[in-house]
Amino acid sequence: MAVALLSIGTELTRGEIINTNEAWLAAELTAAGFTVSESSTVDDDVDRIVAAVRQLASAHRLVIATGGLGPTTDDLTAKAAARAMGTDLVRDESTLLAIRRRVESRGKTMNAGHEKQAEVPAGSEILPNSSGSAPGFGIHLGESTVFFLPGVPREMKSMFAEQVLPRVRPAAPNNTFQVRLRTYGLPESTLGELLKGVEEAHPGITLGYRVHYPEVDLKVHARAATQSMAHDLALKATADVRERLGTAVYGEGGDAFPEMVGRSVRARGWRLAVSESCTGGLISHLLTSYPASDYLVGAAVTYANSAKTRLLGVAEDTLRGHGAVSAEVAAEMAQGVRRLCEVDVAISVTGIAGPTGGTATKPVGLCYWAVSHPGGLVVRDRVFSGDREEVQLGAAYAVLDLLRRIAGNLPER
Amino acid sequence: MAVALLSIGTELTRGEIINTNEAWLAAELTAAGFTVSESSTVDDDVDRIVAAVRQLASAHRLVIATGGLGPTTDDLTAKAAARAMGTDLVRDESTLLAIRRRVESRGKTMNAGHEKQAEVPAGSEILPNSSGSAPGFGIHLGESTVFFLPGVPREMKSMFAEQVLPRVRPAAPNNTFQVRLRTYGLPESTLGELLKGVEEAHPGITLGYRVHYPEVDLKVHARAATQSMAHDLALKATADVRERLGTAVYGEGGDAFPEMVGRSVRARGWRLAVSESCTGGLISHLLTSYPASDYLVGAAVTYANSAKTRLLGVAEDTLRGHGAVSAEVAAEMAQGVRRLCEVDVAISVTGIAGPTGGTATKPVGLCYWAVSHPGGLVVRDRVFSGDREEVQLGAAYAVLDLLRRIAGNLPER
Numbered sequence: 048m049a050v051a052l053l054s055i056g057t058e059l060t061r062g063e064i065i066n067t068n069e070a071w072l073a074a075e076l077t078a079a080g081f082t083v084s085e086s087s088t089v090d091d092d093v094d095r096i097v098a099a100v101r102q103l104a105s106a107h108r109l110v111i112a113t114g115g116l117g118p119t120t121d122d123l124t125a126k127a128a129a130r131a132m133g134t135d136l137v138r139d140e141s142t143l144l145a146i147r148r149r150v151e152s153r154g155k156t157m158n159a160g161h162e163k164q165a166e167v168p169a170g171s172e173i174l175p176n177s178s179g180s181a182p183g184f185g186i187h188l189g190e191s192t193v194f195f196l197p198g199v200p201r202e203m204k205s206m207f208a209e210q211v212l213p214r215v216r217p218a219a220p221n222n223t224f225q226v227r228l229r230t231y232g233l234p235e236s237t238l239g240e241l242l243k244g245v246e247e248a249h250p251g252i253t254l255g256y257r258v259h260y261p262e263v264d265l266k267v268h269a270r271a272a273t274q275s276m277a278h279d280l281a282l283k284a285t286a287d288v289r290e291r292l293g294t295a296v297y298g299e300g301g302d303a304f305p306e307m308v309g310r311s312v313r314a315r316g317w318r319l320a321v322s323e324s325c326t327g328g329l330i331s332h333l334l335t336s337y338p339a340s341d342y343l344v345g346a347a348v349t350y351a352n353s354a355k356t357r358l359l360g361v362a363e364d365t366l367r368g369h370g371a372v373s374a375e376v377a378a379e380m381a382q383g384v385r386r387l388c389e390v391d392v393a394i395s396v397t398g399i400a401g402p403t404g405g406t407a408t409k410p411v412g413l414c415y416w417a418v419s420h421p422g423g424l425v426v427r428d429r430v431f432s433g434d435r436e437e438v439q440l441g442a443a444y445a446v447l448d449l450l451r452r453i454a455g456n457l458p459e460r
Numbered sequence: 461m462a463v464a465l466l467s468i469g470t471e472l473t474r475g476e477i478i479n480t481n482e483a484w485l486a487a488e489l490t491a492a493g494f495t496v497s498e499s500s501t502v503d504d505d506v507d508r509i510v511a512a513v514r515q516l517a518s519a520h521r522l523v524i525a526t527g528g529l530g531p532t533t534d535d536l537t538a539k540a541a542a543r544a545m546g547t548d549l550v551r552d553e554s555t556l557l558a559i560r561r562r563v564e565s566r567g568k569t570m571n572a573g574h575e576k577q578a579e580v581p582a583g584s585e586i587l588p589n590s591s592g593s594a595p596g597f598g599i600h601l602g603e604s605t606v607f608f609l610p611g612v613p614r615e616m617k618s619m620f621a622e623q624v625l626p627r628v629r630p631a632a633p634n635n636t637f638q639v640r641l642r643t644y645g646l647p648e649s650t651l652g653e654l655l656k657g658v659e660e661a662h663p664g665i666t667l668g669y670r671v672h673y674p675e676v677d678l679k680v681h682a683r684a685a686t687q688s689m690a691h692d693l694a695l696k697a698t699a700d701v702r703e704r705l706g707t708a709v710y711g712e713g714g715d716a717f718p719e720m721v722g723r724s725v726r727a728r729g730w731r732l733a734v735s736e737s738c739t740g741g742l743i744s745h746l747l748t749s750y751p752a753s754d755y756l757v758g759a760a761v762t763y764a765n766s767a768k769t770r771l772l773g774v775a776e777d778t779l780r781g782h783g784a785v786s787a788e789v790a791a792e793m794a795q796g797v798r799r800l801c802e803v804d805v806a807i808s809v810t811g812i813a814g815p816t817g818g819t820a821t822k823p824v825g826l827c828y829w830a831v832s833h834p835g836g837l838v839v840r841d842r843v844f845s846g847d848r849e850e851v852q853l854g855a856a857y858a859v860l861d862l863l864r865r866i867a868g869n870l871p872e873r
Contacts (some may be wrong), residue, residue: 057668058670058677059499060486060497060499061486061638061676062482062483062486062487062489062490062671063487064484064672065481065482065483066479066482067478068476069472069475069501070476070479071475072475073473073474074474074475074476077475084508084698085501085502086471086500087499088498088499089497101691116613117649119648119649119650119667119669120667121668153472158652158653160652217801225474235530235531236573236593239532239533239571239573239695240571240572240573243572246533254533255476256471256530257471264471264476266476284714326748327744327745327749327756328742328743328747328748329745329748331741331761332744334740334853335739335741335761335763335813335852336740337848338848341764343761343764345762345763345767346741346760346762346763347758347759348744348758348759348760350748350754350756350757350758351754351756351757351758353801353802354757357801358760358801361469387770388767388771389766393680418566435751436749439748
């Protein structure tokens with residue numbers, strides 16, 4: 048069943064906020080077997096919301112709208128939904144009570160904004176909000192059902208999972224299957240070359256690429272007569288793809304690169320320490336963004352030279368002789384933090400993240416990284432292109448990938 | 461002039477990627493004086509791309525489309541654009557040459573994917589790509605101009621700035637002005653209460669709220685007869701808003717919270733050290749995501765208790781007596797890193813980011829943070845709600861805000 052998404056909010060049409068809700072809903076609906084064929088965004092204008100709701104409802108059996116249910120004057124979605132139905136807003140007393148309980152349990156008092164959130168279109172079906180105050184609601188327009196959810200991502204997500212998905216799931220068709228492979232280390236055009244002929248060899252398969260620096264995701268999408276056939280087709284094609292791409296594939300589906308690196312370290316029974324200069328804590332942050340990161344003992348962000356010397360014992364002679372951005376300093380940083388934290392393996396990065404600080408011999412983007420491990424010491428370098436964020440991310444991924452390969456006994460690049 | 465955006469890519473309609481391009485383009489066009497009244501997303505399907513291009517072009521004088529110009533088989537935008545015009549794809553020799561130079565300068569050889577990117581609709585105006593290989597192009601459909609840009613954000617941004625904006629800017633109306641205030645520390649509903657009556661007191665002003673945890677942006681949008689009048693109106697209303705919100709406003713426009721915190725520290729001539737436990741490097745990463753962060757000497761991410769003791773000198777008695785998540789440990793961490801790095805001011809966070817590790821007396825989300833500064837020591841605590849990412853962000857912002865207030869001689873919360 049084709050589904051449409053509608054995002055409501057001037058903060059979206061003016062580009063003040065990135066529409067993460069749309070992607071999240073599209074992914075959830077896709078996973079449930081629906082095809083999202085259209086998504087639209089309109090600003091907080093009653094007439095335009097009404098027009099968009101009516102237009103999408105006329106062409107789709109299911110529409111999911113988000114945004115504009117909040118407490119402030121620019122939240123107009125409930126009013127627009129009522130007008131699209133040809134009805135009025137009514138105050139829902141049980142919703143008002145729930146809001147009052149929520150507000151008072153936090154030691155606050157009710158205000159007009161809270162009360163406004165209890166107003167819903169007459170004749171709509173109320174969707175309780177388990178993680179916020181504004182309720183959602185569902186309405187029928189002709190053949191279509193339109194659900195209205197809050198724009199705050201956490202509230203939207205729990206309301207979709209708890210209230211919407213159970214109501215709509217039975218209507219989903221199921222004749223596709225998709226595998227998402229996560230890759231790092233090869234550019235999109237190289238992946239395309241390596242995978243030439245895969246679609247022809249496996250009829251019903253479509254390959255899709257998604258670059259999110261420095262990673263490229265590859266989706267292997269199968270469509271067949273039944274979902275079980277699509278499943279088998281996808282797995283067969285995925286095996287082919289994996290064989291062609293080798294160790295550039297680090298995981299599947301929701302696997303995250305830092306998490307997979309951590310898993311390799313943990314699998315060896317290693318404890319890890321990190322030392323960072325130009326990446327400024329990013330490596331440590333990436334590793335600790337995921338639970339079960341207790342293989343990490345600690346990290347030293349030695350941004351200033353004095354910190355490199357004082358915390359890690361990098362020799363002043365090395366700093367003077369080779370400069371802070373050098374293979375020698377990267378090596379001493381890794382060895383120093385390994386000693387300091389008394390761990391099995393340690394990594395380091397030093398470089399010039401920019402936008403300033405480059406010289407003719409050491410340009411912005413130049414980074415050295417090292418892994419000190421039970422089998423020895425490996426140092427690598429590269430000039431990363433891009434802005435400060437890209438240099439930092441590029442260097443962080445490079446050292447984490449080297450660590451992943453050493454921990455996993457994979458060929459080093 | 462009303463503008464429409466079209467985003468092309470199955471990775472979007474399937475929710476595999478967040479549409480950051482749409483927000484960026486909307487913000488740029490808004491800043492240039494255009495009104496983005498509609499944005500749509502379609503998948504990589506030639507017929508649907510053709511239909512969307514024709515539909516948006518029939519209702520808007522200017523359409524900006526992004527995506528689907530890449531080297532792989534799922535990139536179909538050029539073909540669809542040609543079909544919408546009723547023409548064919550032709551190979552552009554000067555584009556092919558530019559791609560060849562780019563590829564060979566990187567020590568690679570041309571492949572079919574690279575060659576495909578030199579194919580553009582006959583009769584289109586080519587937009588050179590200064591930061592990638594696929595060119596963009598502009599076409600005319602009836603009264604409308606449609607520009608097609610690559611989907612890779614870096615390439616899209618430079619092509620928009622260099623090729624599109626200079627061509628379209630003369631057509632922008634200019635009777636609005638907007639100030640974006642950045643706030644931290646008050647929830648959206650409290651902001652709404654504090655700002656009640658502002659729109660009525662300043663006719664022509666619209667307030668807009670944007671929650672991006674843990675911040676809330678507030679836009680003060682003015683519309684008047686001329687841009688200069690809109691400018692004056694916006695500044696007057698902004699002064700009113702600032703007076704009502706006090707120190708919850710930390711900046712304006714593109715100011716970033718960590719950057720403003722750093723500026724406060726730098727203004728005092730202080731050098732800073734950071735110690736983090738549950739935030740795992742996030743605080744240090746936030747501060748060093750911006751240039752001019754050399755007020756930061758270093759950071760210790762003491763994830764394990766052994767690291768707290770060994771790196772920062774936190775007493776084993778304190779860890780045993782109060783637990784790693786305690787006011788006492790937060791204090792010793794801040795004091796320890798201050799001593800270690802020999803700096804003026806140091807901050808620390810210790811807590812339970814979750815999703816596991818909580819107890820009845822110390823639940824998930826409980827965090828203690830401290831600032832050790834020339835005037836003394838301040839320790840605070842709170843139980844943050846939300847997932848791991850929200851707890852980490854919440855705690856990081858809380859300690860940075862405390863530092864901002866102490867450095868800036870603002871009232872502490």
